[in-house]
Amino acid sequence: MAVTPPEQRIWWNEPIERVELVWIVIAFLWGLFMFGFMIAWHFIGQQNLSKEAYRIAPSAYEAKVDEFAKKFTVREEQGIPVVKPKPGTDVYLLGRLWQWWPILELEKGVSYRIHLSSIDWQHGFSLQPVNINISVHPGYEHVISLTPTQSGEFGIICNEFCGIGHHTMTGKIYVTEQKRAEAEQRLAGGR
Amino acid sequence: MTAETVIGAVPAQAEFRTCQYTGLKVDTAAQALIKANAVAAVVFLAIGGLMGLLVALTRWPAVHLLPADWFYLILTGHGANVLLFWIIFFEMAVLYFASAILLNSRLAAPKLAWVGFVMMVVGAIATNVAVLQGDSSVMFTSYPPMKAQPHFYLGLILFAVGALIGCAIFFATLAIAKEEKTYEGSIPLVTFGALTAAIIAVFTIASGAIILIPTWLWSLGLINDIDPLMYKVVWWAMGHSSQQINVSAHVSLWYLTAALLVGAKPLSEKVSRTAFFMYILFLQLASAHHLLADPALDASWKIVNTSYMMYLAVLGSMVHGLTVPGAIESAQRKNGYNRGVFEWLRKSPWGHPAWAGMFLSLVFFGFIGGISGVVLGTEQLNVLMHNTIYVPGHFHGTVVAGTTLAFMGATYLVLPLVFEREILFPKLAKIQPYLFGIGAAGISLFMMGAGTLGVPRRHWDITFSDANLSFAHSAGAFLMMGLNGIFAIIAAIGGILFILVVVGTVFFGEKIKAGHKLTFPLHSGGGAAVSHYGSEKAPKLPGTIILVMIFFVCFVLYYFINWKYLSELWLFR
Ligand SMILES: [Cu+2]
Numbered sequence: 001m002a003v004t005p006p007e008q009r010i011w012w013n014e015p016i017e018r019v020e021l022v023w024i025v026i027a028f029l030w031g032l033f034m035f036g037f038m039i040a041w042h043f044i045g046q047q048n049l050s051k052e053a054y055r056i057a058p059s060a061y062e063a064k065v066d067e068f069a070k071k072f073t074v075r076e077e078q079g080i081p082v083v084k085p086k087p088g089t090d091v092y093l094l095g096r097l098w099q100w101w102p103i104l105e106l107e108k109g110v111s112y113r114i115h116l117s118s119i120d121w122q123h124g125f126s127l128q129p130v131n132i133n134i135s136v137h138p139g140y141e142h143v144i145s146l147t148p149t150q151s152g153e154f155g156i157i158c159n160e161f162c163g164i165g166h167h168t169m170t171g172k173i174y175v176t177e178q179k180r181a182e183a184e185q186r187l188a189g190g191r
Numbered sequence: 192m193t194a195e196t197v198i199g200a201v202p203a204q205a206e207f208r209t210c211q212y213t214g215l216k217v218d219t220a221a222q223a224l225i226k227a228n229a230v231a232a233v234v235f236l237a238i239g240g241l242m243g244l245l246v247a248l249t250r251w252p253a254v255h256l257l258p259a260d261w262f263y264l265i266l267t268g269h270g271a272n273v274l275l276f277w278i279i280f281f282e283m284a285v286l287y288f289a290s291a292i293l294l295n296s297r298l299a300a301p302k303l304a305w306v307g308f309v310m311m312v313v314g315a316i317a318t319n320v321a322v323l324q325g326d327s328s329v330m331f332t333s334y335p336p337m338k339a340q341p342h343f344y345l346g347l348i349l350f351a352v353g354a355l356i357g358c359a360i361f362f363a364t365l366a367i368a369k370e371e372k373t374y375e376g377s378i379p380l381v382t383f384g385a386l387t388a389a390i391i392a393v394f395t396i397a398s399g400a401i402i403l404i405p406t407w408l409w410s411l412g413l414i415n416d417i418d419p420l421m422y423k424v425v426w427w428a429m430g431h432s433s434q435q436i437n438v439s440a441h442v443s444l445w446y447l448t449a450a451l452l453v454g455a456k457p458l459s460e461k462v463s464r465t466a467f468f469m470y471i472l473f474l475q476l477a478s479a480h481h482l483l484a485d486p487a488l489d490a491s492w493k494i495v496n497t498s499y500m501m502y503l504a505v506l507g508s509m510v511h512g513l514t515v516p517g518a519i520e521s522a523q524r525k526n527g528y529n530r531g532v533f534e535w536l537r538k539s540p541w542g543h544p545a546w547a548g549m550f551l552s553l554v555f556f557g558f559i560g561g562i563s564g565v566v567l568g569t570e571q572l573n574v575l576m577h578n579t580i581y582v583p584g585h586f587h588g589t590v591v592a593g594t595t596l597a598f599m600g601a602t603y604l605v606l607p608l609v610f611e612r613e614i615l616f617p618k619l620a621k622i623q624p625y626l627f628g629i630g631a632a633g634i635s636l637f638m639m640g641a642g643t644l645g646v647p648r649r650h651w652d653i654t655f656s657d658a659n660l661s662f663a664h665s666a667g668a669f670l671m672m673g674l675n676g677i678f679a680i681i682a683a684i685g686g687i688l689f690i691l692v693v694v695g696t697v698f699f700g701e702k703i704k705a706g707h708k709l710t711f712p713l714h715s716g717g718g719a720a721v722s723h724y725g726s727e728k729a730p731k732l733p734g735t736i737i738l739v740m741i742f743f744v745c746f747v748l749y750y751f752i753n754w755k756y757l758s759e760l761w762l763f764r
Contacts, residue, residue: 133484
């Protein structure tokens, strides 16, 4: 029994049951497949998290985001600038107690280099209802090439506990359809 | 060098009694320590479980019980009390049982074991005080730069060192038993499983010390800065591995319960032991699955750490997933339940709470905790559910529906065998594991469902009513959170029944005298080896094969469904 010493002193010489052996082989191959599939997704899939990241002082990041917002602000909403960057360029988003700043306006089908960082505590970038979830750290600037595939209004919420106001930490991304003529021109220009 | 010189002063004499049901020699010093640790475990389960109910009632949008500051405070306390204090106190009891008692040995250095126990109690209280004072709502993960009071970290350190002493006593007891030849041949499988748990515990606690000591100094103002990413990497070497202690411990209890209740014997010792051994080699790496959505970690680092190495540990669990029911089927067929594919299962002792706890734990741990853990630990899929309430959904499947349920089941064996008390309220005891198990499975599934719909974890108000920019979750997400609340109430009723039965039994249960017949009987074979099937001739296990195939199909389907979800997201790289 499992509570008494094994009947055979040298238990590692015991034969393995057939049913056990078959199951071990199946489980092993399945594990191998899952391992391979993660690597394969880097080639066949279009959802792979970027590893591009830089160390940056929170104050330096804040200055960059301010400058970016100043340059491309198109209007204001609830006192927060709505920023419409040029298609395909660098976009900055900042997490702090307790907001995602600024509001972004992007175009559908266009790839942007989104920079993410925090200037105080750890936050969680959670794009909803798309459900893309990324950790955001102070001191690290994470760059993600993001291509919206839907248009409309999207929420960003914080999903890393960051203090008493955590549940009020929201942000917004608008995604607009690009104008047909512009899109064709861009395609012709090889983007 | 003998074990005694390593441990220091050891009383050469120990007092023993002989268990009338198992024939095991019980060192009374070990018995007292098992009692103390089990009682402490149950006290912290009661506190932490109550906190858990308050959390669930707050997250039920229609109820929304607590104010925000209390919610985060209670959530921090819930994590510490159930995930650490309840489980690790119980594991100390398991270690003392699996060493001294299963090996018929005396316990090494019981006095030192008491010192460890007191440290654990003091540490647990200090951390609870810090949490209740309100300045340490940093959550179970306590990531800097968010800071708690110094005694929050100090309590955790004290608790960990106390647990480390318990592990040392366990190793020393194994050495003493071997020296004094209290058993023949190799250690039993259950002890072997406990040994893997203890080895993982040492690694875990060492990682904990490496990260918590500087964090403590930082909270005292002696260190200026803790890099949040570095903190997370080391913290998870403790945080996730500590859950592997649980896996090893509760799998050991599956084997223990199956042995005591139906006389089950492992199909092959080699396979079961190798599966335990794989935990030691590979489980630590699974901890990286909490870092998959973090910046500055390379994709290849993520793949190596969460992937094949992790799947080898998963393989270990999948092997136990066959060998435990296989051993049971084999034993039950020996016991005469040979008709059809499933008579062995139907005629299992379902009315015995230890059995019900063990079997439900086996099923829920595999189907809910295991499969979701693999999906969560897949490099790209993680982006779908990182930090959503899917994550607590997963680990409630592993540590509540899995570990806690298995520990509760084992308690119904500990009460008559170690406390020598007859179970009070046997009717309540019978339904208790089912209530708790169904509640725990429900909260796991509904949290996973809500997480898939984007509901964040550790979040006071998913209506975002005070937020400057509004956002609305889908109606489905609200439904899931409501169902989560309802099943939390079911689990809480199961938990309250458990506390009632255990406390009642410890204080008022009938004292067991010689010749007493147990309400919940053990297998008639008692502690002796009852059969000689197993590795000697190939058993036919059609029932087990069907169960395992159902599991495998669910696993594969769920895995690919998540890839389909992922492929529909915006593109990112
Ligand atoms: Cu936040």
